Amino acid sequence: MSKKSYLLIVLGVVLLVGIGVFMYSQRPVxxxxxxxxxxxxxxxxxxxxxxxxxxxxxxxxxxxxxxxxxxxxxxxxxxxxxxxxxxxxxxxxxxxxxxxxxxxxxxxxxxxxxxxxxxxxxxxxxxxxxxxxHLPSIQSGEALTKYFKDVLKLNKESPRFSLFGREEKMESASSEDSASGESDFSTTNNQVQGVDEGDLVKTDGKYIYQLTDRKLLITKVKPEMERISTISFEEHVQPQHLFLNGDQVLVIGNSWSPPLKEGDQGSQSKILPVEGMTVALLYDVSNKDKPSLQRKVELEGQYKASRKVDSTVYLISSMYPNYWMLERDADLDVRPRVSDSLTGDDAEPIPFESIKYFPKSTSPNYTLLTALDMENPKAPLAVSSYLGGGEAVYMSKENLYIAVEKYEGRDSLNTNIYKFAVHDGEITYASSGKVEGRTLNQFFMDEHKGYFRIATTDGEVWSNDSPSSNALYILDENMKNVGEVKDLARGEKIYSVRFMGDKAYMVTFKQVDPLFVIDTEDPTHPKVLGELKIPGFSTYLHPIDDRHLIGFGYDTKVINDGKDTNIEPRITRKGMKMSLFDITDFHHPKETDTEIIGGAGTHSNLLEDHKALLHEPSRNLYGFPVSVYNEKEGSQHELDFDYQGALLYEITPEKGIVLKSKLTDEGSKDKEYYEQWEDQIQRLLYIDDQLYTVSNHSITSYSLGDYKKTDSIEIN
The missing domain is CATH 2.60.40.1220 (Immunoglobulin-like)
Structure with a gap:
């Protein structure tokens, strides 16, 4: 055999082995x-x-x-x-x-x-x-350790998993407005009528209750403003929301102080250290001069959201244990702990049998659902614990929904929705469903006539491999998908959604702002009725009536130098934009009026938090805090600070958007080059014929007749 033939045989064998190895490696697992x-x-x-x-x-x-x-x-x-x-x-x-x-x-x-x-x-x-x-429950420490060890294994196999559930959500609303024309004082701009949401500032018509700088301030408003009392919180407590119920005030926030005593050993040695607690403080304010603490509840983990129906507050928190420490010591206790002042100061772990898990879930966190009755401060605390959970929360008077993002496969991102029935403080798992894509905030979800509606974005806006598309899904009471509209505005993503009766209004954006009108009257066959394309985009939609919407968002500018047609134009944000939409003709929605406020850098808390909007219905008055900047002439990047304060508009279908007043300290423009934290207005509210702006530094009142300043009090 020649050397050449030998080499050919060897090469052939190597090739066959290589093909065999390749084919073996391609066997489906x-x-x-x-x-x-x-x-x-x-x-x-x-x-x-x-x-x-x-x-x-x-x-x-x-x-x-x-x-x-x-x-x-x-x-x-x-x-x-x-x-x-x-x-x-x-x-x-x-x-x-x-x-x-x-x-x-x-x-x-x-x-x-x-x-x-x-x-x-x-x-x-x-x-x-x-x-x-029925949701199964963890029955033992061994089973819980096994769960988190499986999570560790998955985390190593798929690094993307470590991001699951950690994306922050912007809380943002349904068909009804919370303020009624018969009310003599404003309430929080809630998403659902009858479901109150925690806020920084609330009023009962006689007093203003405000959270600022780790304090709860109580201010009397009549006959003249007077600060009545101050409750100071410890340095490690950061209050975020409050609720009112008669003579009770509930303050909810986060605490970063470990509840375990320093040097505590023995039985506590196998318990992981606490990194943070959700804290709920219930005060009796029947004596406004001397509020008294009635109850203190701490739940291990981070505060996420809360709702109040009648006198019961439903609190949602999330805990991420340091489960990776189980690799060093498998006997560590990774259960969340709860502390209740009614039963003692010690934080006790939740019983194993009280920890339920969602089948197929491999989430590394707990969701804690807690019900606390403000009218009965000595009632037993109801805490439900679930392995797995999400950020976006929607609640009707009968049901609570939690949306959980989950990667399935390589690049497929879906949203699981878990439904819980709520009644008089009882929280019961009802059912679950799943839709494609991700949801942004509470306004992407809605319950209507027994059906659940949710809007999602799938894919990425700037991706050629997996371009984004948008959809609206409708699920029945058992969370089974019964209808959908898909492939809306490919290459864009949803920025805001508003459900009003049988209609859904959706704003997407990439270069222009399409407003979609979607009919859901037949839940099994939802359909797009109309579409409007305009510059800019809205981050929050608020109904005036069943035929008109206000959009709050940003004006935008498309920059295209024309040198390279293969490069998409840049989109830059300009000033704040208000749009009045007429949807009388569902097939041909119109933008009937606009208002541009300031230039790039202009900002309002309303664009991220719907609760910053004031609505006084008898005057068709809408107000919100604002900090206004303008682009510096001759410069592409420098901004000039103009003013900070609040703006009031009368908005009607007949007159459009009419500026009624700019509430600001005019002298501050000469003194300051940038907005000041202490002067930022947190909320606007009204009591009878007086309007109040509440900042971190002061409360100022104005006449609703002529918007002239009537009183002011420093609170810090």
């Missing part, structure tokens, strides 16, 4: 997402995913090749949905739901399922799973 403790458990009507290491051949993914049977051998008509990259297969519940009995099932994968290379799946072809209608 399948993994059922959500297996916990070796078992796959799903909620009834929920879906679950199969992840394949190699993309599948689309035409082999059929109900004949992948199917489900119950434990009695009967067919179960699940629905299969293959992802665009063909790595992920979603297994959706049958249209009629899983049968109640039996609750054990098996998914079968036939060898006829092929990869893109034509290889058959040769691994385990049977994946058993169970279905439940």
């Amino acid at each position: 399948v993994k059922a997402e959500g297996k916990w403790a070796g078992n796959l458990l799903i909620m009834e009507n929920d879906s679950w995913n199969l992840q394949f290491s190699t993309p599948l051949k689309k035409d082999t993914v059929t109900p004949q090749n992948i199917y489900v049977k119950d434990s009695d051998g009967r067919d179960v008509n699940v629905i299969l949905k293959l992802s665009e990259d063909r790595h992920s297969l979603q297994v959706l519940a049958p249209n009629e739901g899983y049968p109640l009995k039996p609750q054990a099932f098996t998914l079968h994968i036939s060898p006829n399922v092929k990869t893109k290379w034509g290889l058959s799946y040769t691994g385990d072809t049977e994946i058993p799973f169970a279905v439940t209608s």
Whole structure:
């Protein structure tokens, strides 16, 4: 044999081995997402995913090749949905739901399922799973440790996982306005009528209650303003919201002081140190001169949101334990702790059997749902703990919804929604659902006539590989998807949503602001009725009536130098923009009036927090805090500070947007080059015929007749 022939044989063998190794490496490996403790458990009507290491051949993914049977051998008509990259297969519940009995099932994968290379799946072809209608609970310390060790393993395998659930959400609203024309004082601009939201400032018509600089201030307003009392909080306590209920005030915030005593050892040595607590302080203010603390509750974790129905406050907090320390010591206790002054000062861990988990969830955090009755300060504290949770919260008078973002597969981001029934302080898990994409804040969600509506953005605005698109989903009372509108404004993302009766109004943006009008009267067939494209975008939409909306947001400028047509133009934010939308003709919405306030750098808290908006309905008056800047002439980047204060507008369909008053200390313009924290107005409110601006430094009153200053008091 010649040397040349020998080399050819060797090369051939090497090539065959290489091809064999390559083909072996391309054998599909399948993994059922959500297996916990070796078992796959799903909620009834929920879906679950199969992840394949190699993309599948689309035409082999059929109900004949992948199917489900119950434990009695009967067919179960699940629905299969293959992802665009063909790595992920979603297994959706049958249209009629899983049968109640039996609750054990098996998914079968036939060898006829092929990869893109034509290889058959040769691994385990049977994946058993169970279905439940109730959330299971952790029963032991060993089970809890196993859960977090699985989280650690997943965290190492998928670094993206460490970001899950940590994205901050902007709280932001439904068809009804909280202020009524019969009221003689303003209330918080709540999203849902009858569901109060915590705020920095509230009034009962006689007193103003204000949180500022780690203090609760109580100020009498009549016959003249007078500060009555001050409650100072400890340095490590940061109050965020308050509620009023008769002669009770509830202050909620975060505390960063460990409740465990220094040097405490022994039984506490296996408990992880506390990094932060949600604190709720209930005060009796029947004697305004001497408020008294009635109850102090601390929940390990960070305060997220709260709502109040009647006299009961529902508090949502989230705790991320240092679970990675279990690698050093598997006996550490990673349960959240609760402290209640009615039962003692010690923080006690939640019992294992009281910790429930969402099947398929591998979230590294706890969600704590707490109900506290302000009318009955000695009532037992109701705390529910769940492994997993999210940031965006929506609540009606009957139900609480929590939206949880979760990556599924490589680049697929979905939102799980967990529904809880609430009644007289009882919080009960009801059901869960899932939609594609992510949701931004509470206004992206709504409950109407028993249906749940949610808007989402999927993909990324500036991505060529996975361009963004937007959708509206409608789920029934069992959180099953019954209707949807998808692929709206591709390449853009949603900035604001407002649900009003059977209609949904959605603002998306990239270069212009499309306002979509969506009809949801038939929940199974929602449809886009009209679209309006205008410059700028709105971050908050507020209804005037059922045919008119106000949009609060930013004016924008498109910059295109024309040198390179392959480069998209830059978009820069300019001043604050107010838009009056006429939606009388749903098919042809119109922008009937606009107001541009200042230039780049101009800002109002209203653009992130809807509770900063004042509405006095008898005068059609709308007001909000503002800090105004203008671009410096001859400079592209420098800004000139103009003023800070508040603006009041009369807004009606007939007259449009009419400026009524600019409330500001005119002398400050000569003294200051930048806005001052102590002079920033937190909220505007009214009591009878007086308007009040509340800042960190003072409270000032104005006549609602002529907007002239009538009184002022320094509070700090």
